[in-house]
Amino acid sequence: xxxxxxxxxxxxxxxLGELLNIGMGAAAAALSTMxxxxxxxxxxxxRIVPSSEVASQLDDNPPNTVCGVKQSFSGEFSGDALLLFxxxxxxxxVRAVVGDSIPLEELSEMEEEAITxxxxxxxxxxxxxxxxxxxxxxxxxxxxxxxxxxxLLFEEKESNANFVLLLRMSFNIAEQDITGYVTFIMDIxxxxxxxxxxxxxxxxAD
Amino acid sequence: xxxxxxxxxETGVTNSQSDILDTCSFGIIILDNYSRLIHWNNWVSKHSxxxxxxxxxxxxxxxxxxxxxxxxxxxxxxxxxxRLPSTLSHKLSPHSxxxxxxxGKQVAHNIKIIxxxxxxxxxxxxxxxxDVSAVVKRENQLHDISAQIxxxxxxxxVTLLSIADAVITTDPEGRIITVNDxxxxxTGLTRSSMQGTLIDRVCPLSQDxxxxxxxxxxxxxxxxxxxxxxxxxxxxxEQDTHYAVNLSIAPIIDSDxxxxxxxxxxxxxxxxxxxxxxxxWQAKHxxxxxxxxxxxxxxxxxxxxADAKKNQNTHCMMYIDLDQFKVINDTCGHGVGDKLLxxxxxxxxxxxxxxxxxxxxxxxxxxxxxxxxxxxxxxxxANTLRQGILEHRFVHNNKPYVLGASIGLIAINGQEQSAAxxxxxxxxxxxxxxxAGRNRxxxxxxxxxxxAQPQELMQWFSRLxxxxxEDLFVLYAQEIASIGSKKTPHYEVLVRMLxxxxxxxxPNSFIPAAERFHLMQRIDRWVLNKACDYLSVLEKKNKPLPxxxxxxxxxxxxxxxxxxxxxxxxxxxxxxSKHICFEITETAAISNIKEALNFMTAMKKLHCKFSLDDFGxxxxxxxxxxNLPVDYLKIxxxxxxxxxxxxxDKAFVDSINKIAQIMNIETIAEFVENDExxxxxxxLGVNYAQGYGISTPQPLDSLRL
Numbered sequence: 001x002x003x004x005x006x007x008x009x010x011x012x013x014x015x016l017g018e019l020l021n022i023g024m025g026a027a028a029a030a031l032s033t034m035x036x037x038x039x040x041x042x043x044x045x046x047r048i049v050p051s052s053e054v055a056s057q058l059d060d061n062p063p064n065t066v067c068g069v070k071q072s073f074s075g076e077f078s079g080d081a082l083l084l085f086x087x088x089x090x091x092x093x094v095r096a097v098v099g100d101s102i103p104l105e106e107l108s109e110m111e112e113e114a115i116t117x118x119x120x121x122x123x124x125x126x127x128x129x130x131x132x133x134x135x136x137x138x139x140x141x142x143x144x145x146x147x148x149x150x151x152l153l154f155e156e157k158e159s160n161a162n163f164v165l166l167l168r169m170s171f172n173i174a175e176q177d178i179t180g181y182v183t184f185i186m187d188i189x190x191x192x193x194x195x196x197x198x199x200x201x202x203x204x205a206d
Numbered sequence: 207x208x209x210x211x212x213x214x215x216e217t218g219v220t221n222s223q224s225d226i227l228d229t230c231s232f233g234i235i236i237l238d239n240y241s242r243l244i245h246w247n248n249w250v251s252k253h254s255x256x257x258x259x260x261x262x263x264x265x266x267x268x269x270x271x272x273x274x275x276x277x278x279x280x281x282x283x284x285x286x287x288x289r290l291p292s293t294l295s296h297k298l299s300p301h302s303x304x305x306x307x308x309x310g311k312q313v314a315h316n317i318k319i320i321x322x323x324x325x326x327x328x329x330x331x332x333x334x335x336x337d338v339s340a341v342v343k344r345e346n347q348l349h350d351i352s353a354q355i356x357x358x359x360x361x362x363x364v365t366l367l368s369i370a371d372a373v374i375t376t377d378p379e380g381r382i383i384t385v386n387d388x389x390x391x392x393t394g395l396t397r398s399s400m401q402g403t404l405i406d407r408v409c410p411l412s413q414d415x416x417x418x419x420x421x422x423x424x425x426x427x428x429x430x431x432x433x434x435x436x437x438x439x440x441x442x443x444e445q446d447t448h449y450a451v452n453l454s455i456a457p458i459i460d461s462d463x464x465x466x467x468x469x470x471x472x473x474x475x476x477x478x479x480x481x482x483x484x485x486x487w488q489a490k491h492x493x494x495x496x497x498x499x500x501x502x503x504x505x506x507x508x509x510x511x512a513d514a515k516k517n518q519n520t521h522c523m524m525y526i527d528l529d530q531f532k533v534i535n536d537t538c539g540h541g542v543g544d545k546l547l548x549x550x551x552x553x554x555x556x557x558x559x560x561x562x563x564x565x566x567x568x569x570x571x572x573x574x575x576x577x578x579x580x581x582x583x584x585x586x587x588a589n590t591l592r593q594g595i596l597e598h599r600f601v602h603n604n605k606p607y608v609l610g611a612s613i614g615l616i617a618i619n620g621q622e623q624s625a626a627x628x629x630x631x632x633x634x635x636x637x638x639x640x641x642a643g644r645n646r647x648x649x650x651x652x653x654x655x656x657x658a659q660p661q662e663l664m665q666w667f668s669r670l671x672x673x674x675x676e677d678l679f680v681l682y683a684q685e686i687a688s689i690g691s692k693k694t695p696h697y698e699v700l701v702r703m704l705x706x707x708x709x710x711x712x713p714n715s716f717i718p719a720a721e722r723f724h725l726m727q728r729i730d731r732w733v734l735n736k737a738c739d740y741l742s743v744l745e746k747k748n749k750p751l752p753x754x755x756x757x758x759x760x761x762x763x764x765x766x767x768x769x770x771x772x773x774x775x776x777x778x779x780x781x782x783s784k785h786i787c788f789e790i791t792e793t794a795a796i797s798n799i800k801e802a803l804n805f806m807t808a809m810k811k812l813h814c815k816f817s818l819d820d821f822g823x824x825x826x827x828x829x830x831x832x833n834l835p836v837d838y839l840k841i842x843x844x845x846x847x848x849x850x851x852x853x854x855d856k857a858f859v860d861s862i863n864k865i866a867q868i869m870n871i872e873t874i875a876e877f878v879e880n881d882e883x884x885x886x887x888x889x890l891g892v893n894y895a896q897g898y899g900i901s902t903p904q905p906l907d908s909l910r911l
Contacts, residue, residue, distance in 0.1 A: 034277055034298055071291075097298065113295035113316070124290040137289045142318060 007163070007191055008048050012198045016133075017046045020167065023129030027122050031173075034121075035097045040172035041122070043182075047166045051185060054154045054164050058181055063087065066153065067111070068146045068180075069119025073127050075138035076197075077190030081126055082146070082153070083119040083169070085180045090115055093180070096173040116145045122169070126182055133197045154185075163191055219245045233305075233315075233335030239286055239328040241266045250335070253305040253313055270303060278302045278317065285321040285331040292319045296338055303335065314342040370473070375458070377467045380405045380424050392474055394444055405470070410442040411453070417442075422455055426468050430457045437475060450475050492566040494544055495551035503565035503573050507618075507625035510577055514620035521618040522576040522584035525632035526554070526591065529610035529644040531570035536797050538602045546600050550609070557587070557594050573632070581617040581649065588613045588647040596645060605829075610645035612636050617650075641718040666719035669703075673716075674728050678704040681736050682903040686755065686874055686896045689888050695752035695911060698789065698896065700903050701733050726759035731771055733757070737786070738779035740906055745782065749911055755787040755817060760794030764801040769808055776812065784813035789840070791819045796830055806835055817874065821862060828865060839866045843877025843897070850882045860890050867891065 008016075024041040031039040049057050056062060063086035071081045085093060094114045120143040131138040146153070154164070165184035170177060186194075198204075219227065219236070227234050227247035235246040243261050251258055254270075261269045266282065273279050277299050281292035294302055294317040305313040315335050322330040366373055372389035376382055381404055385397045393400070393408060400408050406421035422433060433455040440448035451472040458466040490502040498506070510521045528550065535543030547570065554572060555564055563575040574591075576584050595611040614635025622628050631650050639648035673679060679701055686696040703711040720726050737754045744751055762768040776783055788809065795802045795818070806816055817838030818831065822845055831839070841862055845855040863873045875887050878897035887895055 030277065030280060033275075113297045116293055117295045117298045120291075120293050124284060124288075124292065128284075128288050128290060131288075139289050139321075139323075140291060142291045142320065143293055 007188075008195055008198075011202070011204075012195055013046050013048070015198050015202060016130075016165075016194075017043055019129045019132060020046065020126060023125040023132075024122075024169075027125035030121050030125075031097075031118065035173070037174060040170075042170045042172075043167050044170055045166075045168040048191070049164055049166050051154045051162050051164045054166060054183060055150045057166060058084070058150065059086070059179075062150060064149060066146070066148065066150050067115060069116050069123060069143045070146050071120070071123040071127065071140050071143045073130075073138045073140040075131070076134045076136055077138075077186060077193045079184050079186035079190055081123045081140075082183045082185070083122055083180055084146075084150075084153075084183065085115075085178075087147075089178055089180060092176065093118065093171060093173070093178045096171075096176050096178065112145050112147075116143050119143055119145075122182065126167070126184075130184070130194070133194060133201065163188065165191075232337065233333070235266075235333035235335070236322070237266050237282065237286070237331045237333065239324070239330060241282055241286060241331070243269060244330065250305075253307065253337075254303070255306065272304055273302070276302060278319075281317075281319045282331055282333070285319045286329050289321045289323075289329055291321060293317070294319070296342065305335070307337075307339065311339075313337050314339045371471050372473065373469065373471050374400075374405070374409065375467055375469045376405050376423060376427075378427060378465045380421070380427055380468075382408065383467060389472075392441065392449075392472070409470070411451075412440045412442055412448060413438055422453065423468050423470050426455045426457050427465065430459065430465065432456045439472075441472065441474070450479050495548055495566050497551050497555075497572075498563065498565045500565065500567035500573075503563065503567055503575070504625050504629065506563050506565075506575055507628055510575060511618055511620070511622060511625055511628065514618050514622075516620075518620065519578055520580055522579045522581055523616050523618060523628055523632050524572075524574040524576070524584070524588050524591070525614040525616075525629070525636040526572040526574065527612045527614075527636050527640060528570040528572075528595070529612060529640070530607070530793070531609060533793055533797050534600070534602070534607050534609075535570075537799065538607075542602050546607075546609075549598070549600065550595065553594050553598055554591055557590050559587075573629070581615070584615055584617070585647060585649060588615050592645065592647055612639035612644050613647040614639055615647055615649045637718070637722070641714070666716060667723045670716060670720055670723065670725050670729075673703055674725065674732065677732075679729070679732055679736075680704055680710070681733065681740075681906040683754075683906045683909055684896060684903040685901040686894045687900045689884065689892060689895050695750075696755065696787070696894065697752050697906075697909065698755040698757070699733060699737055699906055700757075701729060721759070724761065727762045727765060727768055730756075730758055730762040730768070731775075734772060734775055735779075736906070738775050738781045741781055741785055742779040744911070745780075751782060751785045752909075752911060753785050753787050753815065755789050757789045757819070758794070760791070760797050763790055763794055763805050764798030766801065766804070769805050772809070783809070784815070787815035787817055787838070789817045789819045792821060792830065795834055799830075799833075803834070810835055820876075822858065831865075831869065831871075836871055838872050838874050838894070840874045840876055840896075841892070843875075846875045846883060846887075846897075847877040847879060849886050856886065856890075859887075859892070863890055863892050 020043045024043060028039045028041040031041070047057070058066075065087060066084045067087050067090040068082055068084035073079060073081060090111060094111050097114060097118065123143065124140070127138050127140050163186055165186060167182040167184075169180040169182055171180060172178075224245065224247075227245070228249075230247055230249060233247065233250040233253065235250055236244040238244050242263055242265055243258075245262070246258055250256075256269065267273055267279055278294060281294060284290040284292060296314040296316055299317075300314065301312055302317055303315065305315060307313050314337070316338055317336075318334040320332045320334065322332050324330055366384065366386045369386060370388060372392045373384070373386045374382055374389050375384045381402055382400045385393075385400050389400075390397055395408055405423045409421075409423075411418055411422060422439070425431075426433065433453060436453045437450065439451055439453045441451045442448055452475045454471045455468055457468050460466050490498055492499045507523065513519055514521055531543065531546070534546060547566070551564065551566060551572065554574065558564055558574060559576070561577050563577070565573045565575075567573050576587060579587075592611045592613055595609050598609060600607045600609065614632045614637070616628060616632045616635060618628055622631075635648045635650035639646045642648065680703075682700045682702055683697040684700060686698055688696070701713060703713075703716050705711050717726075720729055733756055737756055741751060741754065775781070776786075786809075790802070809816070815837040816835065817840055818834065818836045819840050820842045821839050822842040839862065841859055845858050848855045849859055850856075859875065866873045872893040874894040874896055875883075875892045876896050878884055878887065878895040879899045881899065883897075884895055884899060
């Protein structure tokens with residue numbers, strides 16, 4: 001375990017990605033019903049990075065401030081699940097969801113509640129996908145709306161919460177492609193548990 | 207009602223818990239792990255119109271059948287089966303539950319669904335409902351207001367940006383807040399670089415080229431006074447150029463009298479100033495010579511007349527008319543004429559004193575105002591000017607042209623009525639100088655010195671009119687005698703005017719007036735008629751016919767109507783046209799060379815003769831002589847009369863004669879006053895002689911042929 005990035009191998013990440021994409025299918029269906037148009041959700045990229053590097057790895061051009069939703073979870077393993085967008089992207093998403101008729105400046109007024117609800121649906125899907133690994137459930141708290149500086153968000157508060165599972169989310173809605181990110185901030189123990197579970201699932205010996 | 211196949215939920219709420227929940231101002235619903243109702247609080251009963259006891263134990267989707275396939279039911283399912291909490295906002299899931307307020311209006315609500323862990327690892331679910339109607343209403347109002355403000359802001363900003371004036375607003379400290387496009391352009395700075403900067407740093411202003419101690423915007427922040435349309439300020443650009451600006455500054459004061467800032471509006475008026483200066487210049491000046499024009503000259507004249515009246519000063523004024531200018535203008539073209547006028551105005555200006563005012567008031571007419579100048583001095587200056595013009599050599603196409611000037615001079619001593627009167631008197635004096643033979647100065651005499659006054663001129667006009675109508679002209683004839691061999695008798699007819707008392711008025715009295723009032727052609731026609739009549743009478747009497755020379759003015763030669771009239775007259779009198787000779791001056795012929803040639807060609811076909819009058823006095827151009835089909839050349843009398851004593855004049859007459867003879871043109875000497883002259887002419891070989899020494903003019907009718 002000397003190499004941080006090797007704690008989850010390619011094979012584990014692939015398996016996680018697959019599980020998450022299944023979960024996304026359900027979330028997309030929920031969103032589609034809600035907005036009465038087709039929503040496609042995919043997780044094209046999944047990585048595990050040290051939390052100090054999240055800010056720089058989040059995007060080619062990381063935004064200063066981000067909008068998003070946070071949902072804490074606990075159970076077999078615990079952490080915080082975050083869905084993050086650049087401010088601009090979050091407006092685009094809300095606009096795509098509620099339709100084009102409202103001018104962009106006005107959307108910020110209703111952004112908080114809408115983003116929270118959308119985030120809730122997606123994070124619920126992610127959390128239950130992760131829970132599936134354990135054939136169990138994770139308890140999670142109500143979603144909280146975030147509007148914060150990216151750097152502050154990933155400041156290390158606890159010494160052992162130093163890894164982040166970083167998912168790039170692609171929303172395809174109303175002919176738009178909107179990119180967001182889901183991060184799972186987890187401690188080392190949680191990650192080791194996840195790895196062990198995946199190995200078990202895949203029939204790989206530790 | 208309870209469903210039989212399921213266990214009735216036993217986990218109820220105690221009375222005390224129920225009481226607490228009932229006091230909540232939001233809705234609480236608790237469902238069991240099969241989504242059957244365990245409890246809801248009073249808020250839900252009130253807003254759903256359903257009573258708890260009726261619905262307890264019933265499936266939630268059956269209590270509210272409207273919820274089928276909604277996200278709310280999914281969320282409940284997630285909570286019960288997957289332990290996942292959910293939030294549903296009124297924004298994305300409006301009116302999830304059929305809830306109404308007392309007025310029957312739908313209640314906008316947010317919903318939170320929270321899984322509740324139970325013993326045996328089962329999960330119940332708590333549904334929390336928040337009434338956001340008030341919030342939504344407030345939001346809507348805010349939305350409307352913000353939309354309106356946004357529209358107004360947009361309106362204002364677009365107006366501001368597109369406004370043609372530069373607009374800059376500042377905060378109460380004088381720091382720039384907004385800058386419109388025009389302000390960017392005028393200052394040469396970008397909006398972003400200006401915003402937040404103190405106004406006096408980026409918009410320095412000066413007043414009368416002096417840098418200001420305090421910027422007017424900062425003054426306005428101090429005293430809150432409005433500055434409107436001030437044109438006393440200059441804007442100093444980065445390149446230290448000063449632009450004249452029209453500046454307005456107003457304080458922006460809130461309803462509570464607090465100062466919010468200022469708005470400064472300015473406009474570059476440099477161009478406007480330049481244009482107005484240019485227009486002003488154009489209004490006062492003659493564009494060709496750059497001298498002042500007639501209007502401005504009259505204004506100056508008025509000013510000096512007023513000064514003469516008030517301070518008993520004497521000023522003088524000259525009216526300068528160029529002689530021979532028309533010939534140059536017509537023969538060399540207007541471009542050349544314009545060039546000459548430029549040269550002449552420069553020449554005049556150079557001869558004048560610093561304070562003298564020179565104007566061009568018409569085609570070839572100039573006026574000079576000589577302030578604080580006695581008439582004696584003015585006369586010296588006038589003669590200097592005249593001499594200067596005479597000596598000016600203008601060369602075009604290698605041909606030199608000589609100009610002259612007739613100058614009318616008048617003193618302004620305060621007794622004159624108006625500027626117009628002074629101008630008119632000077633004009634008359636100039637006319638008198640012209641009448642007296644050009645190239646001279648005539649001084650106006652207020653007491654009347656015989657120079658034609660305006661009234662007198664007008665009198666001539668009516669007298670000429672009457673004379674033409676009443677036939678008050680008479681023809682005299684002067685013999686043009688052959689010097690050598692005997693030839694057909696030749697007479698020049700001369701027109702005289704009859705006064706009412708029957709006395710004869712000499713031509714130098716009325717011909718200048720006739721020229722001025724454009725009556726020469728009528729006089730020419732009268733003469734032609736009389737001459738033709740005379741010849742026809744002689745013919746009827748079977749008398750020998752002389753050659754009759756008729757003087758034609760330039761206007762007659764140049765007018766195609768005159769040609770037609772001549773042909774008609776010949777027709778009418780059956781005139782033997784070979785006995786008609788037209789005398790034209792060189793100047794008249796050259797001024798209208800094309801028409802003159804037309805006339806001459808037409809008349810030549812009828813065998814009329816032509817003689818060129820006053821040869822040697824004007825341009826004396828032999829090259830023109832070559833082109834004009836003339837039969838006779840009349841050598842100017844001024845050379846002839848001194849021929850006995852003056853070798854130069856003799857040589858002059860000799861050379862003119864020789865050239866004429868080579869060109870097959872016969873020569874006529876004028877002013878032959880005695881036999882000595884005639885003898886010289888004879889030796890020189892001049893063909894004809896005319897003058898008092900030969901015979902004096904006598905009435906045509908009394909000729910004895």
